[in-house]
Amino acid sequence: MPFTSVAIVGAGLAGLACARTLAAHGVAARLFDKGRAPGGRLATRRIELDGRSFGFDHGAQYLTARGAVFASALDAAGAKPWIDETRRVGVPRMSAIPRALADGLDLATARHVAEIAGEPGAWRLRHLDAALVRPGRPVPPDAAVAEDGPFDAVVLAVPAPQAVPLLAGPATRLAEVIGAVRLAPCWTLMAAFPDRLPLPDTLRLTGGPIGWAARDSSKPGRDASAECWVVQAGPEWTREHLERPAAEVAALLLDALGKLAGGAVPAPLCAAAHRWRHALVETPLGAPCLWDPALRIGACGDWCIAPRAEAAADSGAALAAAMHAAP
Numbered sequence: 001m002p003f004t005s006v007a008i009v010g011a012g013l014a015g016l017a018c019a020r021t022l023a024a025h026g027v028a029a030r031l032f033d034k035g036r037a038p039g040g041r042l043a044t045r046r047i048e049l050d051g052r053s054f055g056f057d058h059g060a061q062y063l064t065a066r067g068a069v070f071a072s073a074l075d076a077a078g079a080k081p082w083i084d085e086t087r088r089v090g091v092p093r094m095s096a097i098p099r100a101l102a103d104g105l106d107l108a109t110a111r112h113v114a115e116i117a118g119e120p121g122a123w124r125l126r127h128l129d130a131a132l133v134r135p136g137r138p139v140p141p142d143a144a145v146a147e148d149g150p151f152d153a154v155v156l157a158v159p160a161p162q163a164v165p166l167l168a169g170p171a172t173r174l175a176e177v178i179g180a181v182r183l184a185p186c187w188t189l190m191a192a193f194p195d196r197l198p199l200p201d202t203l204r205l206t207g208g209p210i211g212w213a214a215r216d217s218s219k220p221g222r223d224a225s226a227e228c229w230v231v232q233a234g235p236e237w238t239r240e241h242l243e244r245p246a247a248e249v250a251a252l253l254l255d256a257l258g259k260l261a262g263g264a265v266p267a268p269l270c271a272a273a274h275r276w277r278h279a280l281v282e283t284p285l286g287a288p289c290l291w292d293p294a295l296r297i298g299a300c301g302d303w304c305i306a307p308r309a310e311a312a313a314d315s316g317a318a319l320a321a322a323m324h325a326a327p
């Protein structure tokens with residue numbers, strides 16, 4: 001392995017798997033993530049209300065392991081079965097899995113990487129306080145930009161559409177290849193109710209606004225006295241309503257959930273909608289990862305392989321292996 005220092009942008013499952021595999025080969029990697037914690041789409045949102053705290057896994061609902069490597073990573077992270085033995089969740093919340101996988105890694109959170117500068121073998125990352133970067137709004141002109149590096153190599157472990165602008169300067173060809181990848185958006189409702197809804201713990205649906213709904217509080221280790229639901233809109237409905245205000249989307253999805261329950265649901269204690277612009281892979285790259293040995297820039301993520309968390313971890317590990325094999 002010709003590297004001594006690697007920068008990884010993105011500490012979701014792909015970035016974490018890449019860092020852990022590099023570490024196993026004795027290579028130190030520094031992770032940067034714009035989130036306040038690692039995990040990306042393996043996420044948990046807490047809503048505080050009147051002294052109570054309601055938790056919602058508003059990203060990935062459960063994880064399945066087809067391969068032994070991901071299965072043992074889930075075991076090590078304390079994941080437990082939910083619904084059946086094959087579906088696993090983080091305990092006491094989904095975000096516990098990436099937190100466990102990030103243990104011991106060098107991770108900078110709340111840092112938005114805005115630019116890859118420098119040259120092959122001596123890349124530098126320019127990054128700023130993620131709280132200052134808001135979609136559709138200009139970054140304040142006096143925002144302090146920090147620079148880290150030099151790094152021997154850079155890995156982008158971010159959703160494909162977010163990798164493209166970062167690669168446009170240093171790696172135009174990679175940016176072009178990634179441009180063909182497509183991810184579907186997903187509006188997600190989080191709602192807590194005063195009473196139990198007359199619905200099974202999970203529902204998978206087609207043809208209406210809702211694609212998936214689950215009693216999040218039925219997962220192991222959750223507060224069972226709270227009736228917390230996560231409701232995902234289907235991709236067509238989400239696209240149709242993509243730019244609507246979150247409050248309107250929450251009302252529409254609550255209404256749709258009420259119809260499923262055979263009438264109106266009781267007024268929720270709390271309800272909020274989250275828009276995932278890049279949720280599930282529709283058109284994958286069709287290769288485990290991307291690695292340009294001349295530029296020493298790589299990219300990984302679920303979008304390389306399939307719309308599953310395991311694919312993200314597999315892609316990150318595949319990229320680390322490709323880097324390790326590099327001459």
Ligand SMILES: Cc1cc2nc3c(=O)[nH]c(=O)nc-3n(C[C@H](O)[C@H](O)[C@H](O)COP(=O)(O)OP(=O)(O)OC[C@H]3O[C@@H](n4cnc5c(N)ncnc54)[C@H](O)[C@@H]3O)c2cc1C
Nearest residue numbers: 010012013014034040041060061062113301302308309312
């Ligand atoms: C609503 C929803 C439901 C899902 N349900 C399931 C399910 O039930 N089962 C399943 O297996 N999978 C599910 N998935 C998919 C699964 O969550 C993903 O496949 C997986 O988490 C992707 O991991 P990743 O590391 O490739 O990307 P991400 O998790 O998206 O990680 C990318 C990271 O990059 C960071 N980042 C992006 N840009 C920058 C930047 N410029 N600077 C710094 N950091 C940056 C982000 O903050 C993020 O942490 C679901 C996803 C969603 C959204």
